[in-house]
Amino acid sequence: MFNIPFLRRTSDTFGLDIGSSAVKVVQLQGSSLVALGLASLPPDAIAEGTIKDPPSVVDAIKDAVGRAAVGSKEAAIGVSGRELIIKKVQIPEVPMKELRDAVQLEAEHHIPFAIDEVFLDYHVVGRHDGAMDLIVVAVKKSKVVEYVGVVEEAGLNAMVVDVDGFALGNQFELNQQNERGEAVALIDIGASIMKTNVLRGGTPIFARDIPFGGNNYTHAIAQHLKIPFDQAESAKLGRDVGVSWESLVPALESVSRELSLEVQRTFDYFASTADSERIGKIVLAGGCAQLPGLTDYLSSTWGIPVELAQPFARIDVSSGHSEVVGAAGPSLAVAVGLALRQPGDKNE
Ligand SMILES: Nc1ncnc2c1ncn2[C@@H]1O[C@H](COP(=O)(O)OP(=O)(O)OP(=O)(O)O)[C@@H](O)[C@H]1O
Numbered sequence: 070m071f072n073i074p075f076l077r078r079t080s081d082t083f084g085l086d087i088g089s090s091a092v093k094v095v096q097l098q099g100s101s102l103v104a105l106g107l108a109s110l111p112p113d114a115i116a117e118g119t120i121k122d123p124p125s126v127v128d129a130i131k132d133a134v135g136r137a138a139v140g141s142k143e144a145a146i147g148v149s150g151r152e153l154i155i156k157k158v159q160i161p162e163v164p165m166k167e168l169r170d171a172v173q174l175e176a177e178h179h180i181p182f183a184i185d186e187v188f189l190d191y192h193v194v195g196r197h198d199g200a201m202d203l204i205v206v207a208v209k210k211s212k213v214v215e216y217v218g219v220v221e222e223a224g225l226n227a228m229v230v231d232v233d234g235f236a237l238g239n240q241f242e243l244n245q246q247n248e249r250g251e252a253v254a255l256i257d258i259g260a261s262i263m264k265t266n267v268l269r270g271g272t273p274i275f276a277r278d279i280p281f282g283g284n285n286y287t288h289a290i291a292q293h294l295k296i297p298f299d300q301a302e303s304a305k306l307g308r309d310v311g312v313s314w315e316s317l318v319p320a321l322e323s324v325s326r327e328l329s330l331e332v333q334r335t336f337d338y339f340a341s342t343a344d345s346e347r348i349g350k351i352v353l354a355g356g357c358a359q360l361p362g363l364t365d366y367l368s369s370t371w372g373i374p375v376e377l378a379q380p381f382a383r384i385d386v387s388s389g390h391s392e393v394v395g396a397a398g399p400s401l402a403v404a405v406g407l408a409l410r411q412p413g414d415k416n417e
Pocket residue numbers: 087088089090091092258259260261262263282283284302305306354355356357358359360361400
């Protein structure tokens with residue numbers, strides 16, 4: 070997560086996932102879910118990771134927080150999207166306490182912005198021959214200010230600003246940790262952004278965000294059947310809106326092929342940064358992961374197992390929350406990852 074000097078520091082934070090289709094609130098206490106709330110956003114309130122309509126986003130945050138009845142004002146939020154600059158860099162080995170400064174110095178060579186215009190987050194990926202490999206993520210301060218702004222406008226404090234992909238990884242480590250030691254590709258497909266985080270032994274070794282998501286399916290259905298976006302969205306979710314599932318199939322299949330090509334590109338980038346590392350399986354999160362047939366399609370295309378994220382596998386969920394947890398399923402993965410964060414708990 071980013072080290073942001075102007076944020077206050079206390080504990081007791083909750084996860085506030087400001088997605089492009091919905092705001093999700095998750096609060097954990099130990100291994101129990103204590104608060105959960107969702108509120109949907111109008112389709113254009115957030116586009117490509119940028120807040121276009123702040124008042125709608127503020128309202129949705131208040132709504133989700135109200136429904137959850139969280140007993141705290143301290144939120145951990147995440148950022149995602151194409152403006153995140155994610156690079157693998159190598160620096161000479163330094164003591165951990167000097168790492169942040171060393172990363173800052175090195176990052177200047179890799180980031181197309183002035184270093185004082187960005188916040189940096191990083192993970193140590195490996196160490197060898199006196200060198201350290203890192204993935205460094207830079208985000209424009211202006212983007213963080215935009216997100217922190219709506220959070221504060223909603224009467225909350227942003228305590229932690231994380232990267233959605235890393236939150237996803239943190240969540241996975243709690244719930245589905247991989248014993249076999251092979252690399253796992255975590256892919257969160259939301260409404261508009263696909264976040265990929267490849268983990269090996271619990272550490273992110275690669276990350277990439279691209280603009281692709283459930284909205285691509287909805288737009289394709291709307292175009293193909295010449296129906297409005299809202300109706301196409303409902304049809305995709307299997308609701309009875311006078312459109313048969315069969316009539317959706319051509320649009321769904323063509324977008325799934327595009328999706329698979331995007332996964333291909335991501336894996337190609339990964340292969341170009343990692344020395345012949347094999348990805349053993351894919352774990353799909355985000356609302357789009359629930360699209361019927363998608364896990365099977367990707368699994369047969371890639372020849373590796375594709376599982377759904379289970380963000381509450383190791384979390385106690387009371388009966389009062391189980392219905393929402395069941396319906397939202399893998400779309401809560403990032404919110405759970407954010408809920409696991411506490412200020413200052415960066416593990417490098
Ligand atoms: N059962 C389902 N079948 C198909 N698609 C679904 C289903 N449930 C949700 N979706 C889709 O998942 C998307 C929303 O997922 P999610 O809540 O993860 O997105 P988000 O976090 O708001 O967006 P992003 O992370 O891209 O900013 C929407 O496109 C929605 O249509």
